[in-house]
Amino acid sequence: MKNDRETKTLLSEKREAEYVGEDGLRYCGICQEPREKVVPGLLSLFGTDRRPRLCRCQRTLLEAQEQEERERKKQERILRLRELCFQGASLEDATFAGSTVDSPPLERCRRYAEAWAEACEAHIGLLLWGPPGTGKSYAAACVANHLLQQEIPVRMIKLTQLLNCGFREREETLCRLLRVPLLIIDDYGMERETEYGLEITFSLLIAGWNPEGR
Ligand SMILES: [Zn+2]
Known part of the structure; x- marks a missing residue:
C-alpha cells in the first residue's frame, strides 16, 4: 500500500x-x-472541448x-466493535489461529464459529461447562473475534456485571445486549443460583429466544 x-x-x-x-x-x-x-459542446462554454x-x-x-x-x-x-464486545477485558486478542494449545472447548467453538450463519438462523447457542482453567473463556472469546472480524456485533459479559448494577442501568444494559446477534455470558458461576441471578438469566434467555424481541 x-x-x-x-x-x-x-x-x-x-x-x-x-x-x-x-x-x-x-x-x-x-x-x-x-x-x-x-x-462536443464544451468548446463554446469553456473554450476547450x-x-x-x-x-x-x-x-x-x-x-x-x-x-x-x-x-x-x-x-x-x-x-470499535471489539472495544464494545470486551469492554477492556484481556481476551481481545484471543483467536483460533493464535491459540497454541488445542482443547475440546476450542475445537467445539471453532466449529460453532465456522457454522455461525446456520447457528444464528436456527437460534442455536452453545453451553460450555467444566472446571476453571480449561480454556472456556478463551474459546468463547475466539468465537467473538471470529465474528467481529466479519463485522458481526458480539458482546461478552460476566453475569456479575449485570447483578452488580442498579435496576435502571440493568434494564438499559439488557436492551443493548439483546440487540447483538451473539451474546456470550462468561463466568456463569454460582450467582445463577440466587433468585436475582435466575431472574436476569431468564430475562436474557426468554428475550433472546424470540428474534422479534431483539
Ligand atoms: Zn496509464
Whole structure:
C-alpha cells in the first residue's frame, strides 16, 4: 500500500511519460490509453472541448487507494466493535489461529464459529461447562473475534456485571445486549443460583429466544 506522497510521486512520474497522440489528445506513455477525451459542446462554454480522463494506470491506482481506504475504515469499525464486545477485558486478542494449545472447548467453538450463519438462523447457542482453567473463556472469546472480524456485533459479559448494577442501568444494559446477534455470558458461576441471578438469566434467555424481541 502506498502513502499519499508515494502516490503523488507515482502520478507525476507517469505524467512525465505522457505524449500527444495523432488525434492531439494526451496519452499515457505506460498503458497507451488517452488521458483526455473530447466532449462536443464544451468548446463554446469553456473554450476547450477536452475533459480529463483516467488512463488504466490511474484507474488501477485509484482503485487501490479506494480499496485501502475501505479496508482502513473496516478495521476501524472492527476495533470499535471489539472495544464494545470486551469492554477492556484481556481476551481481545484471543483467536483460533493464535491459540497454541488445542482443547475440546476450542475445537467445539471453532466449529460453532465456522457454522455461525446456520447457528444464528436456527437460534442455536452453545453451553460450555467444566472446571476453571480449561480454556472456556478463551474459546468463547475466539468465537467473538471470529465474528467481529466479519463485522458481526458480539458482546461478552460476566453475569456479575449485570447483578452488580442498579435496576435502571440493568434494564438499559439488557436492551443493548439483546440487540447483538451473539451474546456470550462468561463466568456463569454460582450467582445463577440466587433468585436475582435466575431472574436476569431468564430475562436474557426468554428475550433472546424470540428474534422479534431483539
Ligand atoms: Zn496509464
